[in-house]
Each structure stands twice: as C-alpha cells, then as structure tokens.
Amino acid sequence: MKLINADDAREMARRRLPRIFFDYIDGGSFDEATLRANRADFGRWQLVQKVLVNPEKRDLSTSFLGERHPLPFMLGPVGFLGLYAGKGEREAARAAHAAGLPLCLSSFSIASLAELRRETTGSLHFQLYILKDRSLCEELLLEAEKAGVHTLFLTVDTAITSVREKDLRNGFRSLTKVSPALLLQMLMRPSWFADIMRAGAPQVGAVAHRPEFGKGVLEQVSNLSRSIDQTLSWRDVAWLRQRWRGRLVVKGILSTNDALRAKQEGADAVVISNHGGRQLDCATSTISVLPEIAGAVGDGLEILIDGGFRRGSDVVKALALGADGVLLGRAYAFGLAAAGSSGVSAMIEAIATEIDITLALMGIASVDELKSLGTSVLRPA
Numbered sequence: 407m408k409l410i411n412a413d414d415a416r417e418m419a420r421r422r423l424p425r426i427f428f429d430y431i432d433g434g435s436f437d438e439a440t441l442r443a444n445r446a447d448f449g450r451w452q453l454v455q456k457v458l459v460n461p462e463k464r465d466l467s468t469s470f471l472g473e474r475h476p477l478p479f480m481l482g483p484v485g486f487l488g489l490y491a492g493k494g495e496r497e498a499a500r501a502a503h504a505a506g507l508p509l510c511l512s513s514f515s516i517a518s519l520a521e522l523r524r525e526t527t528g529s530l531h532f533q534l535y536i537l538k539d540r541s542l543c544e545e546l547l548l549e550a551e552k553a554g555v556h557t558l559f560l561t562v563d564t565a566i567t568s569v570r571e572k573d574l575r576n577g578f579r580s581l582t583k584v585s586p587a588l589l590l591q592m593l594m595r596p597s598w599f600a601d602i603m604r605a606g607a608p609q610v611g612a613v614a615h616r617p618e619f620g621k622g623v624l625e626q627v628s629n630l631s632r633s634i635d636q637t638l639s640w641r642d643v644a645w646l647r648q649r650w651r652g653r654l655v656v657k658g659i660l661s662t663n664d665a666l667r668a669k670q671e672g673a674d675a676v677v678i679s680n681h682g683g684r685q686l687d688c689a690t691s692t693i694s695v696l697p698e699i700a701g702a703v704g705d706g707l708e709i710l711i712d713g714g715f716r717r718g719s720d721v722v723k724a725l726a727l728g729a730d731g732v733l734l735g736r737a738y739a740f741g742l743a744a745a746g747s748s749g750v751s752a753m754i755e756a757i758a759t760e761i762d763i764t765l766a767l768m769g770i771a772s773v774d775e776l777k778s779l780g781t782s783v784l785r786p787a
C-alpha cells in the first residue's frame with residue numbers, strides 16, 4: 407500500500423499495530439465529538455481560487471517560534487512514539503530534521519531527551535507535564551538545557567486525564583504487565599513486534615532510572631500518568647517562566663482569555679489545542695476559535711495551532727485565519743507506525759505538496775504572502 411495521504415497512513419497503522427496502541431493513538435474522549443469537530447470544522451471555510459497569476463515556484467518557508475522554517479508546520483509532542491515503531495522518537499526526528507523541521511519531544515517518550523540528542527543534530531523542542539514530584543520536573547528541565555533545547559512547551563490541558571473509552575476497554579494505562587490477551591495481540595502483529603524487540607525492551611526514558619515508577623513500560627506508563635499534578639495552575643506557569651530562560655509555549659489554550667493570561671504570564675507563544683479531542687469532549691474545535699484568539703492577542707504572542715490537521719488545505723486555512731504555524735499530531739504518528747521514518751517523511755512530503763498545489767491554485771506565491779492576505783482568501787462555506 408502506497409502512503410499517499412494521512413488516511414492511508416492511518417489504515418496502514420491499523421493493520422500494523424496491536425489494537426491497544428492503534429486505539430490509543432486514534433481515539434478521543436467519551437463520544438469523540440471534539441475529535442470529529444476538529445476535522446469537520448475545516449469545512450466552515452472555502453478557499454478562493456485565483457487564475458492566470460501563477461508564479462513558477464512557491465516559497466513555503468515562514469517564521470514561527472523565532473526561527474525561519476522551510477515549511478509552516480512542525481512535529482508536535484506525541485507520547486510513546488517508541489511503542490509505534492522501533493526507536494520511534496529517533497525515526498520521527500530523522501524525518502523531521504531531513505525536512506528541516508523541529509520535533510517537540512513529549513516527556514512521555516520511550517527515548518530520553520539525552521538519548522535522542524546523541525542520535526540527532528536537528529532542532530529539538532521539549533514538552534513538559536508538571537508532575538507532582540517537582541524534583542523530576544527539575545531534572546527534566548536540566549536535561550532539556552543540557553540537550554540545547556531553546557523552546558519548552560508546557561501542556562496545560564491534561565491536569566485531569568479524561569476518559570478515552572477505547573483505552574479503558576483495552577486496559578491502556580491500567581495494565582501493568584503484559585496480559586495473555588495483550589501478548590496474543592502483539593504476536594498477531596509480527597513485523598511490529600520484531601521491529602520493537604530489535605530496539606530493545608521499551609522503557610519510559612524520563613523515569614527508567616527511577617525504580618518507584620516500576621520496571622516494565624506498561625507499569626511506567628501507568629505510574630507516570632498518575633503522577634501528573636492535578637492542581638496545575640497559573641502559579642506553575644509563573645514558576646516555570648522564572649525558572650526557564652528559553653522560549654516558553656503554553657499548549658492547550660482554547661479561549662481568548664486564557665491566551666491573554668498566558669501572554670501576561672510571559673509566554674512567548676500558545677498552541678491552540680484540545681489535545682486532539684482527547685480531553686474535554688464537546689469543547690470547541692481548534693480551527694473555530696482561531697480567528698477570535700488571533701484577532702485579540704496582538705503582537706508579542708505567537709499563535710500555533712493543532713488538532714485534526716491532515717491536509718495541506720487545513721494548514722492553508724489556519725495560516726489565513728491568523729496562525730503563525732501548525733503542529734502535526736496523529737498525521738505523523740500514523741506515518742511512523744505505518745513505515746517508520748519513511749512513513750513520517752511521506753506525511754511531511756504529502757502535506758507540503760498539498761500546501762504548494764493549494765497556494766498555486768489560489769494564485770499565491772508564498773506562505774508569507776498568504777499570511778499577509780489573511781482571511782481575504784477565504785469564504786465562509
């Protein structure tokens with residue numbers, strides 16, 4: 407099967423992964439209403455075609471997070487990449503860096519930041535959850551500094567973990583050991599199994615050296631999930647702002663008030679995000695709140711967005727509606743599960759090509775021109 411678009415990657419990942427991991431990536435919370443809205447609401451806008459002005463070549467480069475990037479998107483934090491493909495974090499980073507894009511490593515990863523830094527030289531950002539044990543947060547921040555990370559993403563929408571019913575059924579996060587049913591699932595996916603085993607028995611990198619989190623990966627996942635601090639508040643953002651000298655991005659914002667508060671607390675950027683429809687079910691889609699937030703925050707706070715981005719036209723709409731840049735989530739995670747690093751590259755290339763063709767057909771020469779044209783290139787559907 408050829409990986410032409412993100413749906414292909416999803417289908418190939420479904421065939422390749424044990425169900426417990428496919429469902430973990432694919433699922434959303436409760437009725438999955440927000441998960442669906444993230445995709446469906448791109449349909450609220452149509453693109454304006456403009457003919458006979460096509461420049462020979464489009465320039466897709468643009469600036470976000472204080473740097474120039476060859477494409478207007480990056481790979482966002484997705485937990486446990488190393489369970490979807492052997493050395494999954496390294497494979498995703500390789501593909502990102504080959505395209506000149508940053509990868510934001512989740513603090514819930516199989517590879518630790520230090521390990522990943524040894525294996526790659528491109529741009530790495532780091533995503534932090536505030537854990538009850540602040541000494542572990544401190545350790546992670548020090549590790550980030552040592553690894554030359556300049557940009558830290560603080561995820562603020564998961565202090566309380568929502569219910570993803572597929573995970574509940576499959577036992578993801580509650581299983582602490584491989585059950586006979588899970589073993590059977592894994593053995594029925596021999597090429598995935600061999601790939602993972604070649605990379606060595608997986609551990610959660612951030613806590614592998616801490617015996618209190620348990621030995622096996624399932625036990626570590628379960629304990630780490632429970633260790634997120636449910637009392638997370640703006641005070642913690644202020645603490646982190648004082649503690650972290652680099653760029654600070656607050657991820658998980660869905661309202662103008664919260665975006666303005668993040669700016670007031672010294673954040674450099676926010677990610678408009680509902681965690682891919684995995685947290686507050688029935689929350690708004692991210693694309694639908696983007697215009698309001700982008701219109702209100704003014705200078706001094708960059709606006710990034712994620713949630714449901716699968717097509718180049720989704721990215722074009724977000725940039726026209728005021729986003730500085732986009733984060734990919736499942737689109738690349740499925741690419742990774744489908745075909746490792748080359749699957750991630752296929753997704754980056756597919757979305758980049760779609761952006762290029764979309765701009766050409768809209769008579770727009772560059773991503774920067776698109777940003778300056780803004781909503782004039784959109785029509786309400």
Ligand SMILES: Cc1cc2nc3c(=O)[nH]c(=O)nc-3n(C[C@H](O)[C@H](O)[C@H](O)COP(=O)(O)O)c2cc1C
Binds near residue numbers: 482
């Ligand atoms: C399997 C999976 C794991 C995720 N893990 C994290 C994580 O560890 N940290 C984080 O900030 N966001 C995490 N997210 C949320 C993503 O960063 C992003 O907000 C979301 O995937 C965007 O939606 P999309 O997947 O529809 O593009 C995860 C998402 C998925 C699908």
